[in-house]
Amino acid sequence: MMTTRFSKPFTRLLRGENILMDLPVSRLVEKSLFRGEGILTSDGALSVETGKYTGRSPKDKYIVEEESVRDKIDWGAVNQPLSPASFASLYDQVLRHLEQKQELFVTNGFAGADPDYQLPIQVINEYAWHNVFARQLFIRSGESDTKEAPFTIISAPEFQADPNHDGTNSETFIVISFEERVVLIGGTEYAGEMKKSIFSVMNFLLPEQNILSMHCSANVGEEGDTALFFGLSGTGKTTLSADPNRLLIGDDEHGWSDNGIFNIEGGCYAKCVHLSYKKEPQIWNAIHFGTVLENVYVNPHSGEPDYDNTTLTENTRAAYPLENIPNALEQSMAGHPSTIIFLTADAFGVLPPISCLTKEQAMYHFLSGYTSKLAGTERGITEPQATFSTCFGSPFLPLHASTYAEMLGEKIEKHAAEVFLVNTGWSGGPYGIGKRMDLAYTRAMIQAALQGELKSAETTRDAVFGLHLPLQCPGVPDELLHPASTWQDKEAYMLKAKDLAWKFEENFEKFANMPEQIRKAGPILHTPETAEY
Incomplete structure (x- = not known):
């Protein structure tokens, strides 16, 4: 049974007029624009910049060294330990920071398209555009029989840690507590930390159920022949799995159970540096209203994205729901x-x-x-x-x-x-x-x-x-x-x-x-x- 050292104090955050729960994407985009978090492109996408951090911060990622996981984690440079005391202190500081905000955005959803293995997720954001991202990348809330307690992401980019006091390497932190079922993020505006934190969580939980969790894309043919595509950035994983003659199951994260393959996500987080209609028409056409463009240069006069301009970073990204891809498999599961x-x-x-x-x-x-x-x-x-x-x-x-x-x-x-x-x-x-x-x-x-x-x-x-x-x-x-x-x-x-x-x-x-x-x-x-x- 899950421990509750903190008596779930984040429930304090979910009471009051400042809580905006499960807003539709259209309202979240309105909020983002009103708050000056981003602009609309000529295609209707929400364009945002993530400031200092335009990618993940691997040196600032931690797992709480709790008794139930201590002997299971492969500790090292990738999985750095953080003491329970340091986590408790950060946790309390972040909550006090968020309680002062006039608006907090909360969305509920799932990771895992197979109902037998779904993980319920709750995401609490201080930025409206982060909540748009979460709505598009995770599986939207719907009917589910799971009685499992949700994993909660608490994202507070404006809160910065004090390394001397909090035991972190910098002002930035991405911390996973498996006992408290919490992902705590601060000091970075890069939204990909939310997505990849839940993937890390699933990479811990799924193997314990004899399910192989995989960083790959997947598609299926007319005869039900499923294929997996593994590959690091630049190898063509997204391009080659986007086959007009096959249905796309997902482009990045999957589980392989006794039932077959299932997508872990509900959306795509595509790299769009040098994106062109000729080379990647499916991604190009998927970018419209509701899509979040991260760190893409936008012409200030025409509002047109310039995907060849890497002024901000080469790691430009587009986040959109899977249904934006015409030949996406609706149930996101196959044999x-x-x-x-x-x-x-x-x-x-x-x-x-x-x-x-x-x-x-x-x-x-x-x-x-x-x-x-x-x-x-x-x-x-x-x-x-x-x-x-x-x-x-x-x-x-x-x-x-x-x-x-x-x-x-x-x-x-x-x-x-x-x-x-x-x-x-x-x-x-x-x-x-x-x-x-x-x-x-x-x-x-x-x-x-x-x-x-x-x-x-x-x-x-x-x-x-x-x-x-x-x-x-x-x-x-x-x-x-x-x-x-x-x-x-x-x-x-x-x-x-x-x-x-x-x-x-x-x-x-x-x-x-x-x-x-x-x-x-x-x-x-x-x-x-x-x-x-």
């Missing part, structure tokens, strides 16, 4: 996936465009979560850098990574899902020499995987990475399927491939406790083909 796609944008140009993975290789690459950061994306990066994010979502995993990987392996085996690694990055050489994989070819490869056309395809084993490469794929030139054949300098290819292979192995050292067959499912570093290099 067990028959196809799983791991997306990577390899800027070194050495990973194959598509590979068929064994279960062990799938677990290895799931734990690795590889892609590349390109020059210019961050200050100080002058050439591509290998990036690894465990399970394609390490900032949001409260439990040990092996928990999620083992569940994935079990489900792949139980439901006979085919797994593919697809490189949407460079071919014929590294970034600056080779060229980016043609999107049409990538779509053809994914289409072949989804339609089962690679099941019986003849394959060859890559000499460096041990991956199984199809010799042919409909709609793709044969020579493109083997990366070495696209390089003019074969020795340069082998050196670059071996260098990346060692990076994989170095990263995987932290998973030394994984079974040997998983650890050996990575690159082949000492074969006759590579030894001379």
Whole structure:
């Protein structure tokens, strides 16, 4: 049973004329405009700026070190502990701060589209636009049989912590208390902290119910064939899962239960830097009244968003409900996936465009979560850098990574899902020499995987990475399927491939406790083909 050290004092906040409960989006937008929180664009979207913080603050994220979770959390740089005493102090200070506000905005909803596994959520905001965001991103309140107490998000961006007094790293804090079922946020206006905090909560709660929580997009075909798309930012996860011939289940967060796949959210939080109608028409058309645009430059005269202008940040975002996508699946649930796609944008140009993975290789690459950061994306990066994010979502995993990987392996085996690694990055050489994989070819490869056309395809084993490469794929030139054949300098290819292979192995050292067959499912570093290099 849940402890109640504080006797739920936030109920004090929900009494009085300053409480605006479950306002419709139209009224919340009116409030936002009246309060000077944002402006309307020519498309009718609500455009806002988040000030100092234009992205998440991972160094300011904490989990309260409570007795019931102390031995379960994978403590470290991602999951920093905060003492119960520090949390209680912050909690009380935030409540006293909010009690002085003339208006507080409260909305109720859920996380988890499957009624069997829904988590009720209550969101308390001091900004009206934050409440619009919560209304659009979480599942709107409706009929539910759950008797579970809600998880409450209390967001107070204007309250700043005192690190010397409150035990935080800065004035900003995002704190999860599993015993009190509270997410406490302060010192940042970035709305994505609300969304990702609840995802972290679900990543703790769902595995305890034997449900794999996943940072991925999902869609389903006319025959009920479900597909999952894992990938870090820039790999094409949203673009490639938005298939006009398939129904979108969701674009970012899902659970995999004994019933099948379900979306955790009720909306989309799409990156919109360099957004264009030609490349991403579904996202473009989804941006209208009710959408929240974060940190997008808007022409002061015409009111038109300029998605190529990164004056404020490259992390520009659009938040809108799932129903803004024409081919979104209404119930946001589907059967067990028959196809799983791991997306990577390899800027070194050495990973194959598509590979068929064994279960062990799938677990290895799931734990690795590889892609590349390109020059210019961050200050100080002058050439591509290998990036690894465990399970394609390490900032949001409260439990040990092996928990999620083992569940994935079990489900792949139980439901006979085919797994593919697809490189949407460079071919014929590294970034600056080779060229980016043609999107049409990538779509053809994914289409072949989804339609089962690679099941019986003849394959060859890559000499460096041990991956199984199809010799042919409909709609793709044969020579493109083997990366070495696209390089003019074969020795340069082998050196670059071996260098990346060692990076994989170095990263995987932290998973030394994984079974040997998983650890050996990575690159082949000492074969006759590579030894001379």
